[in-house]
Amino acid sequence: MANPSVETVNTSGDKLMLSAGVLLVLAGFVGFFWLNGQEWYIRGAALVLGSIAGVAVGLLSAPGKGFIAFAKDSYKEVRKVVWPTRKEATQTTLVVFGFVVVMAVFLWICDKSIEWAIFSAILGWK
Incomplete structure (x- = not known):
């Protein structure tokens, strides 16, 4: 049984970048609620900008770059999948339902x- 490799954040720079990313996302949420009296688009912009900035900073770290490479490899593998035709999918669905x-x-x-055996034969209920 193979153990999956676990990626850990080793450098303090990566830890700092991930922490900054989380803080930026949290700042976007705080800004959304702090700007309660403002128009909806200003509040939404604070939320969106904070989230985008946080994700961008997180993706610049080593684990973020590893995630991007994993996503690219996954996309390549999904493109290799041979999907069933409509007829094959319909036939398989009908077999499952049957x-x-x-x-x-x-x-x-x-x-x-079992109900008959217990209630009628053993207990004698009718």
């Missing part, structure tokens, strides 16, 4: 058989 119906009937028969 199996669900068969299992529902089977479980209902099992339930009624």
Whole structure:
């Protein structure tokens, strides 16, 4: 069993950048509520700008750059996937629904058989 590698933030610069990113996002939220008397677009701009600045600073750190590389690799892998045709997807869906119906009937028969065995045969209830 392989253990997945865990990436940790090792340098104080990365820790500082991630902390600054979190503080910028929090500043955007605080600004949104602090500007309560202002127009909605000013409050929204504070929220959006704080969030964008925080994410940008976070992505400039080493873990952020690693996340960007992971996202790019994931996108490349998703493009390699061969998706089923509409006909194949429909057939597979119908097979799954058919199996669900068969299992529902089977479980209902099992339930009624156990119910009959316990209440009628063993306890003698009618």
